[in-house]
Amino acid sequence: MRTVITPLQAWQVILGGICGLVLSIGMARFAYTPLLPALQMQTGLSDAGAGALAAVNYAGYITGALAAAWIDDVRWRHRLYSMGLWMSLLTVAGMALSTWLPNWALWRFLGGLCGATGMLLGAGLVLGWLMRQGRRPELGVHFIGLGLGIVVSAVGVWAISQIWSLWSDQWLAMAAVGLVFFVPAWLWRPPVPPLAAPAQASGGAYKVSRRWMWTMAGSYFAAGWGFVISATFTVAIVEREPALAGQGALAWALVGLAAMPAVFLWDKAARRWGDTRALLLAFGLQTLSVILPAVSGSLAAALGGALGYGATFIGIVSLTLALVGRRAPQNPGKAMARLTLSYGAAQVIAPVVAGAMAQSTGSFKSALWLTAAVMALGMALLATLPDEGPG
DSSP states (O other), rough: OOOOOOOOOOHHHHHHHHHIIIIIIIIIITTTHHHHHHHHHHHHHOOHHHHHHHHHHHHHHHHHHHHHOOHHHHHHHHHHHHHHHHHHHHHHHHHHSSOOHHHHHHHHHHHHHHIIIIIIHHHHHHHHHHHHHHOOOOOOOOOOHHHHHHHHEEEEEEEEHHHOOOOOHHHHHHHHHHHHHHHHHHHHHHOOOOOOHHHHHHSSOOOOOHHHHHHHHHHHHHHHHHHHHHHHHHHHHHHHHHGTTTTTHHHHHHHHHHHHHHHHHHHHHHHHHHHHHHHHHHHHHHHHHHHHHHHOOHHHHHHHHHHHHHHHHHHHHHHHHHHHHHHHSSSHHHHHHHHHHHHHHHHHHHHHHHHHHHHHHHHSSSHHHHHHHHHHHHHHHHHHHHOOOOO
16 A cells, blocks of 8 residues: 655645754754853863864855755755754764864864755755745745744753753753754655756746846855854853853844844845845844944843844845845755855854954954944945846
């Protein structure tokens, strides 16, 4: 007797994609941020070493983006996404195995690969499924997983730290938390898309000029720089302020709480004002959120910066990836991956620069000002984006 496979419902595919992002980004990437202070305090890891590990993570991410940009076979894209789900758990648990820096570097690199599978392959599979079902081709709801991943990492690490103080126990416990999200992410993966015929693969895609792609890549590089500095060092920046010690987890949780509802608002903003204007607004607000903790060491500035960062980075990512994905409907994940190479390049460079600047000055303020300048340049570049028709 043949087994009848029941087609997945829209809510299952979307929820499965959200849980996949919690695993591949929230666990394999974002858990590092709230776990970093304990890791540094108990193992002696320096600021430069912390920045280097963050850069290794993003080297893994950009390697995954290169692979995603190269692989055409949708069956392999689906297999790699599936592999990234369970590998995400292993990369978190693996950090607890030793205090040898190369061991940490290996697991952070693999965690970056997992992040690329969730962010690019997963988003591409979900967006492709939505378009095949005749649904609105937006990724706002899907990217709730980014904000939720931040909240899970912040609240999870805070709760775990109340029970286990040893840094290695905290990493193992976070891996166990990830199992909660692994089950729905695995069971409700978007189905393998049908193979496109050659005529379909070459036709029907909206053609854009090289100028459009290079302009988007340049602005997305700036967005990647702004994203990674806050994603890596938000908790550490807050904890370094004497008056704010112990408030790092709160600031990181606020990032996620701001990101979750913001995805809907940015989708609405794009529908009303257009993608480019909505992106410009998100760039401007994120630049302000970076400046706040640079000009003031108060709790209000730290929390305001965290809220602003959470509410804006999610819009930049969601709007950019959905925009480029709609212009390549036959393989949206591949188009997203190509653009993400510039985002990933910034994520490799920025933490190393910021970590070295913090180590030499004893403060993250100079790194924050540099980040604000890079974001402003990205915003200026985005303002020159040619209008080549609807996305």
